[in-house]
């Protein structure tokens with residue numbers, strides 16, 4: 468048990484660097500929305516993302532895990548340029564993005580990174596043939612000389628995701644969920660991106676299909692040297708894929724670090740509870756109980772304290788900051804095991 472107070476601002480924002488260099492560096496990102504809890508009530512601030520820093524090494528997979536509403540998609544949307552941060556900054560390769568909109572940077576970003584989202588059904592236009600869905604980004608951004616070239620590129624991309632070329636003529640409605648997600652991945656690869664933002668890429672799929680799609684993503688990562696931001700509420704998915712892991716709770720990192728540190732030596736009671744829930748056979752920790760509090764009325768002190776079996780008086784008044792608990796390993800808990 469440590470009673471050392473974390474500095475108000477960790478020297479290099481905790482988690483802001485990764486062994487092996489960084490392709491993506493997220494620095495002290497905060498996103499505050501104004502929401503009206505009821506139609507006629509005054510807008511109130513909702514902190515969706517609270518001072519989040521992390522880094523992704525080239526060719527690595529950063530796994531962002533957390534319950535619904537913890538801020539995962541908000542972080543992804545800021546990285547993709549679909550949303551601007553309230554404060555904080557972002558570096559992708561050698562491009563820097565601040566809180567202000569940057570058209571030139573956005574154009575570059577659209578080539579450099581591509582999303583693969585949760586709902587393969589909603590993401591694919593039901594009236595468009597698969598071939599056109601896959602080659603559309605090329606037609607818009609990097610046109611090929613003729614139709615034959617498009618057909619060849621589509622056949623190549625379908626092959627890369629394990630689908631036969633004849634799928635180019637089908638409509639999305641004729642495909643299974645797993646096949647649709649393969650099409651979404653093929654489309655994401657069309658412009659040769661370096662970074663894929665995978666927001667719950669398998670959560671709409673049957674468990675048996677999830678492993679196939681995750682293995683495909685691993686193969687593609689190896690073949691193309693891709694870097695992934697992988698978002699999931701499912702720790703098992705993140706554990707299978709990630710090189711580094713960040714555990715989010717109400718917009719803040721509870722724990723952050725290399726995959727093995729976080730999974731084998733979890734320092735935060737919340738991470739310990741997530742691991743216990745993912746592996747019910749293990750009797751390591753008390754599974755987390757109760758509901759996640761409203762982000763409009765976050766608890767004082769440590770945001771996890773109302774659900775924490777280790778909580779003490781200090782946790783109700785003093786917010787723990789991320790502090791080092793090992794090499795490339797941080798936790799935000801006054802009583803984190805080091």
Ligand SMILES: Nc1ncnc2c1ncn2[C@@H]1O[C@H](COP(=O)(O)OP(=O)(O)OP(=O)(O)O)[C@@H](O)[C@H]1O
Pocket residue numbers: 500501502513514515533534535536537538539540541542700762
């Ligand atoms: N455009 C918005 N306006 C107001 N509040 C928002 C907006 N987008 C997200 N939020 C709020 O921000 C918080 C974080 O939402 P976010 O979608 O990032 O969570 P998430 O971790 O992706 O959840 P899920 O697992 O359900 O997808 C939530 O409380 C959500 O209600």
Ligand SMILES: [Mg+2]
Pocket residue numbers: 539540541
């Ligand atoms: Mg989400």
